[in-house]
Amino acid sequence: MTERRPPPKLPPHTTRVRRLALFWVLNAALAAGILVFALR
Amino acid sequence: MPAAALILFYLLIALAPLALAAGRGRPPRPVMDEIASGMAMVAFAILLMEFVLSGRFRSISGRVGLDVTMRFHQLLARTALVLALAHPFLYTLPFARPLPFDPTRQLTLTFAAEGLVTGVLAFVLLPGFVILSIARDRIGWRYETWRLAHGLGALAIAVLVLIHARHAGRYSADPQLAGLWAVLTAAAVLSLAHVYLLKPLLARRRPWEVTGLRQLAERTWEVVLSPRGHEGISYRAGQFAWIRIGAPVFSLRENPFSIASAPGEGKDLRFVIKELGDFTATLSGIPLGTRAHVDGPHGNLVLEGRQGSGIAFIAGGVGIAPMLSLLRQLEIDGDPRPTVLVYGNRHAGQIACTEDLARMRRQHRTEVVQVLSEPPQGWEGERGMVDAALIARLFTEARHRDWLYVLCGPAPMMEGVEEALLDLGVAPRQIISERFQHD
Ligand SMILES: Cc1cc2nc3c(=O)[nH]c(=O)nc-3n(C[C@H](O)[C@H](O)[C@H](O)COP(=O)(O)OP(=O)(O)OC[C@H]3O[C@@H](n4cnc5c(N)ncnc54)[C@H](O)[C@@H]3O)c2cc1C
Numbered sequence: 001m002t003e004r005r006p007p008p009k010l011p012p013h014t015t016r017v018r019r020l021a022l023f024w025v026l027n028a029a030l031a032a033g034i035l036v037f038a039l040r
Numbered sequence: 041m042p043a044a045a046l047i048l049f050y051l052l053i054a055l056a057p058l059a060l061a062a063g064r065g066r067p068p069r070p071v072m073d074e075i076a077s078g079m080a081m082v083a084f085a086i087l088l089m090e091f092v093l094s095g096r097f098r099s100i101s102g103r104v105g106l107d108v109t110m111r112f113h114q115l116l117a118r119t120a121l122v123l124a125l126a127h128p129f130l131y132t133l134p135f136a137r138p139l140p141f142d143p144t145r146q147l148t149l150t151f152a153a154e155g156l157v158t159g160v161l162a163f164v165l166l167p168g169f170v171i172l173s174i175a176r177d178r179i180g181w182r183y184e185t186w187r188l189a190h191g192l193g194a195l196a197i198a199v200l201v202l203i204h205a206r207h208a209g210r211y212s213a214d215p216q217l218a219g220l221w222a223v224l225t226a227a228a229v230l231s232l233a234h235v236y237l238l239k240p241l242l243a244r245r246r247p248w249e250v251t252g253l254r255q256l257a258e259r260t261w262e263v264v265l266s267p268r269g270h271e272g273i274s275y276r277a278g279q280f281a282w283i284r285i286g287a288p289v290f291s292l293r294e295n296p297f298s299i300a301s302a303p304g305e306g307k308d309l310r311f312v313i314k315e316l317g318d319f320t321a322t323l324s325g326i327p328l329g330t331r332a333h334v335d336g337p338h339g340n341l342v343l344e345g346r347q348g349s350g351i352a353f354i355a356g357g358v359g360i361a362p363m364l365s366l367l368r369q370l371e372i373d374g375d376p377r378p379t380v381l382v383y384g385n386r387h388a389g390q391i392a393c394t395e396d397l398a399r400m401r402r403q404h405r406t407e408v409v410q411v412l413s414e415p416p417q418g419w420e421g422e423r424g425m426v427d428a429a430l431i432a433r434l435f436t437e438a439r440h441r442d443w444l445y446v447l448c449g450p451a452p453m454m455e456g457v458e459e460a461l462l463d464l465g466v467a468p469r470q471i472i473s474e475r476f477q478h479d
Contacts, residue, residue, distance in 0.1 A: 020115075022047075023112070023115045023116075026047070026050075026051065026116075026119075027119055029051055029055075030051070030054055030055070030082055030119065033051075033054075033055040033058055033078075033082070034058065034075060034078035034079055034082060035075070035078075036058075037058040037061070037062055037074060037078040038071050038072075038074035038075040038078055039071060039074075040062050040068065040074075
């Protein structure tokens with residue numbers, strides 16, 4: 001019988017990282033907007 | 041999804057100045073100069089939107105929650121700061137008086153005193169302002185003083201930046217963009233007026249009165265407010281309100297507290313309040329009949345619109361307040377789902393609302409798990425902290441995977457519990473929480 005592996009552990013502070021992800025997505029979108037504006 | 045729509049709307053406004061500036065069809069300047077102007081315009085748009093993201097608008101915080109609204113307010117302030125501070129250093133064009141053959145200012149930067157002085161002032165004030173906000177709890181000001189300084193300081197900086205943009209910017213004097221700045225500045229000023237003038241004026245017409253006050257546990261009080269001459273507020277279990285007790289409507293002595301009563305119990309509002317600082321420490325001496333004002337309901341720590349085959353309430357200390365409301369309403373509604381309440385405190389003298397807990401056990405068959413980190417001799421409940429180990433032990437069964445988890449308590453407890461639940465395979469949307477402290 002094969003041994004069942006425990007589910008992979010999430011890295012610590014997953015929730016905080018997950019919340020910050022949205023912030024960085026927003027920042028990236030703003031940066032992209034500025035670049036498009038500058039390179040028009 | 042309304043939250044996603046809000047974020048898109050935010051992006052749209054933050055980038056609108058760039059679209060309007062580009063729409064004028066001016067000849068381009070060196071890329072670095074355009075990036076600098078672009079950064080400055082986005083920073084200003086963010087700055088003006090910070091006023092609206094201040095947490096007092098139900099249409100925003102009611103959708104995404106106060107925690108998320110405040111966190112965005114705090115994080116985006118940092119984005120605006122970085123953009124604003126970096127932009128002056130990116131310009132490559134020389135400062136000079138306008139050249140007669142360069143009407144669109146493609147070759148020089150504006151050298152007008154109004155633009156420079158206001159820009160330099162804002163440049164110096166903005167970082168100080170942000171540091172003062174981040175270090176709020178460490179600078180030792182009263183919260184009310186800080187709040188007033190924060191509102192007025194932000195307004196002063198916004199006005200400086202408005203003048204700076206108008207005089208130093210290549211684009212901001214154009215009618216369309218000037219119009220956008222006017223609209224956003226008006227929105228900022230109106231949101232201040234809304235919180236500091238309109239809400240107090242409305243509150244004056246809907247007074248409340250302290251009709252109950254008793255000590256529940258060590259440094260923990262129950263306060264009951266009853267509406268006088270009106271119908272009270274219509275709220276959902278788990279929401280909170282800003283309340284002002286025995287202070288004039290225009291005073292800044294206003295604090296947020298979760299409503300611990302349930303909508304189904306009637307019009308009176310019950311609060312469970314822990315003595316902590318200057319307002320809460322005066323509670324014990326408040327006479328019955330004292331005038332109060334209530335601004336609410338706010339917040340979205342609510343069960344409506346959420347799924348779960350059972351519900352676990354995990355509270356630390358005074359974080360029990362919203363749980364009482366939620367559990368009481370389930371009891372009134374005769375909700376058939378199983379419920380567990382995990383309630384952590386340091387010692388037995390801090391356990392509040394024992395009658396409510398007993399009633400929940402008896403009538404709603406709620407499983408109440410009491411946790412003490414300094415238990416007395418013979419304590420039969422759990423020992424230690426409300427931490428990952430305890431959660432992993434309590435919610436191991438497969439049926440717990442799709443329960444709903446409601447968290448309220450000290451930040452380290454909530455973070456630990458959240459991690460533990462995610463580790464157990466609970467989906468993030470099944471975990472909802474509210475912070476009492478926005479640091
Ligand atoms: C959504 C929410 C719900 C809350 N529910 C409860 C509850 O049910 N029971 C309870 O005991 N506590 C609750 N709190 C915490 C409560 O608001 C603070 O403990 C209280 O405002 C402290 O006021 P103070 O004047 O006694 O202390 P201070 O010494 O003036 O303040 C201590 C800290 O409390 C916070 N605070 C103070 N005034 C305000 C304010 N006007 N707005 C926002 N934060 C403020 C600040 O972080 C401040 O640093 C809640 C907080 C929030 C945000």
